[in-house]
Amino acid sequence: MSTVKMTLNGSAMRAEVEPRTSLADFLREQLNLTATHLACEHGVCGACTVLSNGEPVRGCLTLAIACEGADIRTFEGLRDDRVMRALVRSFHENHGLQCGFCTPAMLVTARDLILRGKATTDHEIRLGISGNLCRCTGYTSIVDSVRKAAETVAAPQDHGPGRAGGGH
Numbered sequence: 001m002s003t004v005k006m007t008l009n010g011s012a013m014r015a016e017v018e019p020r021t022s023l024a025d026f027l028r029e030q031l032n033l034t035a036t037h038l039a040c041e042h043g044v045c046g047a048c049t050v051l052s053n054g055e056p057v058r059g060c061l062t063l064a065i066a067c068e069g070a071d072i073r074t075f076e077g078l079r080d081d082r083v084m085r086a087l088v089r090s091f092h093e094n095h096g097l098q099c100g101f102c103t104p105a106m107l108v109t110a111r112d113l114i115l116r117g118k119a120t121t122d123h124e125i126r127l128g129i130s131g132n133l134c135r136c137t138g139y140t141s142i143v144d145s146v147r148k149a150a151e152t153v154a155a156p157q158d159h160g161p162g163r164a165g166g167g168h
């Protein structure tokens with residue numbers, strides 16, 4: 001066993017892991033963070049996508065021990081994120097999911113696209129999510145959901161009368 005220290009979903013943590021344990025297995029089996037899914041275990045399907053130091057990574061290809069000092073965010077750790085909330089709402093309203101297996105990783109990937117300004121056209125979105133496989137939707141509803149969430153995030157926030165600016 002080896003000790004790994006990291007920040008996980010905003011909290012510092014320390015854990016004992018086998019050196020060969022993938023980040024995805026560590027998250028699911030030791031920490032019960034089950035939104036990180038495993039499917040191909042070869043980095044092809046994208047179901048295990050999480051953020052490491054703000055960048056999407058494949059949890060099945062990343063060793064947990066290699067995350068020493070890293071800031072890891074899973075879908076569960078993005079619950080209060082404004083962009084993630086817009087995406088979840090949009091996926092619900094625009095039927096961007098069916099079985100839900102790919103959804104957590106698809107949402108993590110889509111959030112990254114929106115934050116990098118790479119979700120302005122359907123073509124950009126399709127390229128951006130091309131590493132996340134979905135066997136149910138045919139992607140049209142997913143692309144629509146991501147585009148509409150990006151539009152929502154980019155729209156000026158309506159703070160209501162007396163709330164915009166400096167303390168009316």
